[in-house]
Amino acid sequence: MMLFMCTELGTDEREEPRPTYFGDRRISPINGQEEQYYPPWKRQLKTYCVSYPIVALCMWGATLVMLVHFNLHFYLEEKYGKSGGLVTTVMMLIPTVFYAVMIAIMNNLYYRLAVFLNEWGMYTYYCTCYPVQQNVTIV
Numbered sequence: 001m002m003l004f005m006c007t008e009l010g011t012d013e014r015e016e017p018r019p020t021y022f023g024d025r026r027i028s029p030i031n032g033q034e035e036q037y038y039p040p041w042k043r044q045l046k047t048y049c050v051s052y053p054i055v056a057l058c059m060w061g062a063t064l065v066m067l068v069h070f071n072l073h074f075y076l077e078e079k080y081g082k083s084g085g086l087v088t089t090v091m092m093l094i095p096t097v098f099y100a101v102m103i104a105i106m107n108n109l110y111y112r113l114a115v116f117l118n119e120w121g122m123y124t125y126y127c128t129c130y131p132v133q134q135n136v137t138i139v
Helices: 040-080 086-120
Strands: 024-027 034-037
Touching: 040 086
Parallel strands: none
Antiparallel strands: 024 034
C-alpha cells in the first residue's frame, strides 16, 4: 500500500535519485537496469553507530534542561515564595522564560541536526506520499 501511495507501484515513471545520494553503479537484479547502489549494511552502520547515539545525547540534553528548570523554579520559590510583590512575581517567571527560550533554541538545533542526519543517511528517493514534509527523517 505504501509503495502505491509513494508512486512506486503501478506506474512506469521512475523518480531520479536525490542529488545528495551517491553509490556504486550496478545492474539491478530485479529489473536489469543500471542503478546506483548503496549497501544496506553501511546505512545501518550509520543509523546504529551515529544517529541513535546522537538522538540519545539530544534526549539527555533535553532532560538536563528540564531538570535545571525544575531546580531553578524550586530554588526561587523557596527563596522568594513567602514574600509578595512585584519582585517575587518577576523572579518566579525567570524559570519559565528560561525554559521557553531553551525549547526554542533546542528545537532549531534538533531540526538542523535531523535534516543533516537525513541527508547523510543515504536514502535514495524522496517519498511523494507525505504532503507536508518531503523527507522522512531518521529516528
